[in-house]
Amino acid sequence: MLRYILIATLALISPGMVASPAHAQTGSPQQPASATNQNAAPAPRRDISGTWDPGNGGIQPLGPRNMPEDGKLEHQLPYTPLGLETLNAHKPSNGVRSVLPGETNDPVVYCDPQGMPREDLYELRTTQIIQTPLKVFVLYEFGKIWRVVWTDGRDLPKEPEPRWFGYSIGKWEDDYTFVVQTSGTDERTWVDRAGRPHSADLRVEEKFHRLDHDTLELTVTINDPKMYTKPWVALDKLPFKLQPPKFDVREMMCSPSEFAEYNKIIGNPASGKGAQ
Amino acid sequence: MRRKLIAVFLGVFTVCVPLFAHHGAAAYDTSKKLALKGIVTEWFWANPHCFLRFDVKDDKGNVAHWAAETSNPSDMVNLGWSKQSFKPGDEVTVTVEPVKNGLPIGRIEQVVLANGQILKARVVF
Numbered sequence: 363m364l365r366y367i368l369i370a371t372l373a374l375i376s377p378g379m380v381a382s383p384a385h386a387q388t389g390s391p392q393q394p395a396s397a398t399n400q401n402a403a404p405a406p407r408r409d410i411s412g413t414w415d416p417g418n419g420g421i422q423p424l425g426p427r428n429m430p431e432d433g434k435l436e437h438q439l440p441y442t443p444l445g446l447e448t449l450n451a452h453k454p455s456n457g458v459r460s461v462l463p464g465e466t467n468d469p470v471v472y473c474d475p476q477g478m479p480r481e482d483l484y485e486l487r488t489t490q491i492i493q494t495p496l497k498v499f500v501l502y503e504f505g506k507i508w509r510v511v512w513t514d515g516r517d518l519p520k521e522p523e524p525r526w527f528g529y530s531i532g533k534w535e536d537d538y539t540f541v542v543q544t545s546g547t548d549e550r551t552w553v554d555r556a557g558r559p560h561s562a563d564l565r566v567e568e569k570f571h572r573l574d575h576d577t578l579e580l581t582v583t584i585n586d587p588k589m590y591t592k593p594w595v596a597l598d599k600l601p602f603k604l605q606p607p608k609f610d611v612r613e614m615m616c617s618p619s620e621f622a623e624y625n626k627i628i629g630n631p632a633s634g635k636g637a638q
Numbered sequence: 639m640r641r642k643l644i645a646v647f648l649g650v651f652t653v654c655v656p657l658f659a660h661h662g663a664a665a666y667d668t669s670k671k672l673a674l675k676g677i678v679t680e681w682f683w684a685n686p687h688c689f690l691r692f693d694v695k696d697d698k699g700n701v702a703h704w705a706a707e708t709s710n711p712s713d714m715v716n717l718g719w720s721k722q723s724f725k726p727g728d729e730v731t732v733t734v735e736p737v738k739n740g741l742p743i744g745r746i747e748q749v750v751l752a753n754g755q756i757l758k759a760r761v762v763f
Contacts, residue, residue: 503712616685631737
């Protein structure tokens with residue numbers, strides 16, 4: 363029995379070795395093994411700039427890492443009646459309510475922008491943060507999207523025109539914690555891959571906490587009284603690892619022509635829609 | 639000792655569980671695995687998913703035109719794949735989970751090249 367277990371273990375290790383990255387010019391991101399790094403230098407004061415990678419924890423195919431739609435009671439969100447009705451109109455291709463690829467109405471599948479907060483809650487990959495005196499730029503790998511977080515002391519707009527990524531303002535809560543508030547997001551976007559809804563009243567809080575020189579943690583809280591009876595935490599201290607300064611972030615874009623080809627060859631026939 | 643080895647075994651198994659994702663699994667019969675020997679006709683390196691098209695000939699000489707998907711290029715590069723991994727005419731053995739509706743479509747678990755090199759495509763959706 364023991365010999366069998368050893369052989370089986372080696373068999374499982376081997377494919378991993380075969381599958382090791384060939385290391386293209388960009389290399390692969392160094393992923394966070396854990397939130398704490400005892401050898402890391404202390405965090406610099408009021409600085410979250412850099413190229414950060416959340417590892418596979420950022421992909422979140424079933425919904426946010428801390429609140430996936432996996433059928434578990436503890437992940438059931440506090441929907442209002444409108445929230446539940448809107449949720450049921452959304453047809454995701456992941457999670458316990460998933461439909462066939464050709465039947466989804468997920469706007470991101472059709473190359474609409476993810477918007478906020480979904481950019482944090484689905485396909486969150488290598489993320490670059492640039493700080494300037496008046497604003498912070500956040501550059502995302504997925505969709506090659508950038509956002510502006512104003513730090514010039516302004517308030518959020520009172521009656522904003524909706525935007526895919528809304529309006530964001532940021533303040534330092536302490537020397538190592540940068541808190542971003544976002545409002546004015548476009549109602550067409552979904553909160554996550556699982557199709558959780560939001561209204562125009564959505565407020566998103568992102569808390570970026572620099573734990574040490576090499577580690578940044580992100581906590582995201584959703585507050586939308588039209589859709590949810592109370593705020594809920596979508597991400598709780600998701601760790602990012604600082605990448606080398608010369609790390610070259612890959613491109614990950616939604617291309618309508620590539621998507622059409624995918625659907626023609628795979629998505630539609632797999633869903634019983636048309637032949638190959 | 640026995641308990642320790644079992645713990646190591648389970649630990650390794652957990653690490654090997656697929657880690658990336660995009661589209662769902664609803665179309666696929668995840669209980670089935672098919673190993674298909676064929677000839678590459680196209681390698682489509684694109685988002686949202688790459689896919690490999692290849693022809694498989696049965697004992698009677700009938701040819702089935704297969705198409706099987708992987709994850710996106712960014713994930714596949716991390717697993718050692720590239721746009722140059724295949725070219726038309728390459729002989730490959732592709733292990734797939736087929737779709738439920740019986741068409742020659744699947745998602746790739748691994749590809750063995752003619753030189754014996756194995757390309758793993760750990761997928762979960």
